[in-house]
Amino acid sequence: MRAVRPARALLAGTMFLAGLVGCATGGDGGYLVPDATREDGGGSDGTDTAGCPPGQLRCDGVCVDPLSHPQHCGGCGFACPAGQLCSAGVCVTSCPPPLVACGGSCVDPQTNADHCGSCGHACPGAVNADGACEGGACVTRCRPGWADVDGLPGCEYECDFGSSTESCNGADDDCDGAIDESFACAIGEPVSCTTSCGSTGTGNCTITCEPPNGPGCTPPVETCDGTDQDCDTVCDNGFGCCRGQVGACTTSLGAPGSRTCGSDCTWGACTASGEACNGTDDDGDGLCDEDFECCLGSTGACSTTCSTTGTRSCSTTCSWGTCSPPPETCNGTDDNCNGLCDDGVGECCRGASGPCSTSCGTTGTRSCSASCTWGICTPPAEICNGTDDNCNGVCDEGYPCCARASLACTTSCGTPGTQLCSDACTAGSCCAAAETCGNGCDDNCNGSIDEGCSTGNDACGSATALTLAAGRTTVTGTTAGATSDESCGSSAPDVWYRFTLTQTEVVSLNTYGSAYDTRLAIRAGSCAAASTNCIDDSCGTLQSEIVATLAPGTYYVAVDGFSTASGAFTLNIEHVPAGNDGLARLLAAGSSTVTGTTSGTGVVDGSCRSGSAPEHLYYWTQCPSSAGGSFTATTCGGVTWDSTIYLRSGATGTDLACNDDSPDCGYPASSITAAIPSGFGLFGYYVDGFSSYSGAYTSSVTRP
Template sequence: MRWGRVFAVALFFGSSLAVPSCVEVTTPKGAVPANCPSGTTNCNGRCVDIGTDVKHCGACGTACPGGLVCSEGVCEISCAKGTTDCGGSCLNLDWTNQSCGECGNACPPGELCAEGVCAKTCPEPYTKCDGKCVDLQTDEGNCGACQAACGTGEECKAGDCALACPSGSTKCGGSCVKLQADAQHCGACNKACKAPAVCAKGSCVGACPSDLLPCDGACIDPRDNPQHCGACGNVCAATEECKSGSCQCKTLCGTACVDPQSDPKHCGGCGKSCAATQTCEFGSCKCKADAVKCGSSICPDLSTNADHCGSCGNECASGAICSDGKCGCPIGLTQCGNTCVNLLTNKSHCGACGAACPGSYYYGNPLVCSGGQCVCPTGQTQCDTGCVYLESDASHCGACGQACTGGKICDGGKCVCKAGFTECSTGCKNLQTDAKSCGACGQSCAANEVCIAGACTCAAGALSCGGACVNPYNDTSNCGACGVVCPEYAPDAGTGYCMSGTCYCGGFAQLCGNACVNVSSNAAHCGKCDNACPAGQLCSGGKCG
C-alpha cells in the first residue's frame, strides 16, 4: 500500500492531539480514504499516484502490460531521463519519500526525501509541500507557494507562473500566437493586417497561397489548426489537437482522453489531481469559493487533513489521523506520548505505554513484543542470559543451564561430538589424528610418534630404529643413522655426544676412530690421531719425550 494521509471518519478514536510532527501513514486495512492527498487518486479505496503506478497508469485500473513502465501516466518502454524504474514505476529517487536514494528505501515517519537522503526538514532552498521537498521558485505544481500550480502552457520562473509558449508560437501580451498566420500579429506582435488582407507566412497578403485556407482573416494550415481542423470552423474539443487535418486526443491518461486545463483528476498533467476543496482552472488547482485557506493558496479539508486538523497549522501526532476536525489514533493503535503505537507489538510500549521490552543481553537474543507481552521470538526459550535456541545453544542444550563440555556441540537439544570426532572418557577425540587416542580411545603413541590416519608413525625427522622412533640429530646410539654409537666415557677425555647427527667429544678431546682421546697426553695419539710415541716415551703437551 502506498503511504498517504488517512482521512477516514470511521477510524477516529481518542482525543485531540496537536504536536509539531508531520508524517505519512497508511490507510488501515479495510478502511476507505475519504480524501486522498494532492497528487494522488482514490483507486478502489487506495490513494495512488496514477502518474507512476504501474497498476493504475493514467487512470484507476489501467495496468501497464508486462515489460512496460508507467512514466507520467503513460505506459512506456523505459523511464524518462531523471527517473528510475522501481518495479514498473518511474520514480525520481531524489525526492520520492517511499524510494529515497534507491528503490524501496522508505523514509521513516516524520522524515521526507531531500536530494536522495531522508531528513527531518527540507534543505535550502526547498520547502515542505504536502510531505515533499519542492523548490517554490521552479516547481510548476507549487509555484511561489504550496499547491499554487501553474496552468498548462505555463512555467514557473522565480516563483511566478509565466506563459511558456510551445515551439512555433510567440508570446504576445498574455497569449501564444503563430506569427506566420495570425492576422492581429502577422510577422510580429501587434502587427495587424487590414481587411481584406490576410496573414500568410508572416506577411499581409491579398489572398492565401494554394496550400492554406483563408479563415477569419488568417491563412491557416488546416492540417494542424485546432480552430479550423481540416476545414474552416471545425473546432477540436478541449481534449483534442489537430493532426493531419483531424481532431485527435491531445492528452491520454491511461485510456482516458482528458482536458488537463479543467480535469481535477489530471489538472495540468496526468495524475496531478486536485484536493476535494479545489477545482481545476486553466491547468491549476484553485481553492473553491467556500474553502478555508491556510496560507496564500492552501485550502485543506480541516475535517480530515492531518496537517491542518480543525484549524490551520494544527498538525496531528506521528501516526495519527484527522476525523471530524480532531486528531486521534486509528483503530488498534494507542497514543503514547506524541506517537500512535500498537501496544500488542511495540517493543517500547508493550502492553502499556512506557512498558519497554529489554533490548540487549550479555548473551542471547532480546525479547520481542507479542500479544502485549515481552516474549522470546518463536522457537526460542528465555533463560537467565536471554532468548536462546535450546536445540543448538551449547550453553543451554535441551534445557536452560545445561551446558555441553569436552568439546561437544548441541544438536537437536543433545550434547554430541561434532562430525569426525568420537566420544571417549576424556571428551571428544579425533581418532585419526589424536596422539593420545590414535585409532581407539586411550591408545597413546610413543615419544617421537604422531597419529596419522589412525596409526602411530614416526614424526617428521625421526627414524625408526629397532622398532622405536629416535631423533638422529641427538641420539648417541643412533647418531645420524641407526646403529651409529658415539664413544662412551674415557677417563682422560670425557664423554662423546651427538649433535646435528654427528658424534663429538667433550672438553679438549678429539675423536680418533671411535674413541674420545686427549691428544695432549695420549701416547697412541700424541698431538693428533694415530701419532704413536716410540716405545718407552711418554706424551706430554702433545709431544713425545
C-alpha cells in the first residue's frame, strides 16, 4: 500500500485542481483552520447537551453526568438525600462493585473522566476536544466535526464527514486527514513512474489517481548499468561501453580475441578467442594447440590394448594416432600385445609356474625366475598311490602302508602271515598261507579252524592226561577237524582229556571263555564206561559246566559241541577235597545256618591249624557274570568244643580265610570274613576242629 499524504500537504495541489474537481468555498471543505473553540449554540438546562461530552447534560450551566451526579441524579435538579450516593441515575446507600464512592457519586475509576484512576482526578480537555477516561488513564476525544491530523494536543482539522469511502477527487472524503488514500496516488501528487524504455522516471499523479507511465513519465539521467535509462535507444551513452557487453578484439600477439565491458563501463583485457592446430601457442598462454587433443607433431605415452604403456604421435589434425606397444621385456607381462608373455626374452614367463618331471619320474612344479629361466623341479606332496611321489625313496609315507603292496605280519593266531595294502593305503587282514594245526585258530582266514589237521586226543583212548594242580587247571585247544566219538546228544567233533583223583573231591569242569557252543561229558574208570553228566549250556551262556563229587579214580572228559558245532575252546578244572565223611554239601546263597556233628579222623587241614580232627565241607560255584561279594561264617554259640573254620578257593587251592578262636566270641568258637572275587569259581567252607576236637555244631553263614 502507498504512503498516504496528509490533507495539509495537499493544499496546494487541491487549489491547483479546483477548476477540475469543482470544489466549493462554503462549509467544511476539508481545509485546515487553527485550533479554536466553537461558540455554544445555547439551549435550556436539562435538555441542552451542546458543548457537552456524549452522555452528559448541561445543568445550571455546567455539563454533568446524570448517572452519577448527586445533585442531578437521573436529571437536572434531582438531588440525592444526605448520606446517599448516585449510581446509574438512582440514589443508593452504597456503591455496587466495581463502582466506588467519589464525592457523593458511584463511579467507575476505569472510565469516569472526573475521577479517572482515583477520586478527584479529572481528565482535562483540549482545543476542540474533551477529556475522557480509558482504562483508568486520561485521553482526549475530538468533538464532532473536528479531527487531529498533526498529533499535537487539540483537534485542528475541521472536516464535514461526507462518506466512509474515499473517491479519486483530490479531497478527504472520509475525514481521516488523508486524500485519495485508497488509490495508487492522489491527483497532482509528484510520483515515480515507468518510462517508455522501462526505466524509473518521475511525474504528477493523473486525474485517475494513477502514475503517468509511458510518454508522460520523465526519464532519469543515464548511469552505467548496462541498460538504456534516458530512452534514447543507446545503452550507457556517455560512457566508454555498455556494461556487460562482449566485443571482438585483437590480442597483443595479433590473435583474434574478445573483451568484456566492466562494471565501470570501460573495456577489460583482450583474451584470445581460440587456438589453431599448427603446433604453436597462438594465444600466448604457454600452451600449444590446447583446444585440440594434442600439439601437432608431439609424441606421448598411451595405454595399449594389453594394458602396457606404449607411444603415439599427434597427427596433422591435432588428434592422437595409434598406440604402438613397447618391445617385450622379462617382466611377467605381454608387453607387445601379441598374446604371449615374455616371448623371445627367455625360457618362460617371469613368475609363472609349470609342470616338470622329477628325478623319481613323478610330475612336479617349477617357477620361472626373474631372468625368465626355469628354476628347479620341486616334487609333489606324497599321496596314497603306491608310488614314491616326493622322491625321498619311501612309498606312501604318512599312510599306514604303500598302496597295493604285500606286507609281512603276525596273524591273530600268532603265526606269520601276509596282508595286502588297499588302494586307500589301509592294511587288509593278516592271514597265513597255511593252517597251523593244534592252535585252535583260523590261521589262513578261510573261516575254518585247523582244517586238514589230525588231533592227537581225538579219541578217548588217546586222551591227553592232565595233572591237577592245587588251583585251577586250564587247557585250550580246538575241536575243528576232530571226529565225533562222544554222542552226548550231538554229532559234533570232540577231543578227550583224563585226570586221576586220589581222594574224594568236589570237581568243577567248565568251558567258560570258549568261542563256540560247547558240551561236556565225563566217563569214570575207562573209555568203555557210559558217559555221565552230559551238559550243554550253563549260567545262561553257550558254554558248559559240570560240578560233581567224584570218588578216587581216573576220569575221562570229552570237550564236545552242540549239534555239529566246533572250534577253539578253553577247559577250566577246579577242585576242593571233600570232608572225612566223603560228602559235599551245597551251600545256599545268602544267609543260612548249617548244623551237623563231626567224627572220625580228618583228611583236610586248614591253613591256621593242623591235626587229625574230622571236618565237614559246604561248597558253591559262581557264574562268569557274578559280581562276588562278602563271605562271613561263625560258630559262636554253636559249639562246646574247640572248633576251626576256613574258606578255600578252587581257583587258587588256598584258604581265603581261616580262624581257630573267634575274635568276636573267643574260645572255643571261630569266626571268619572273606572277600569273594567276581567271575566264575568253586569255593569250599570247612567246619573242622583244633587238633582232634570234634562234635555237634551250628554255624551261621552268609555268602554272595
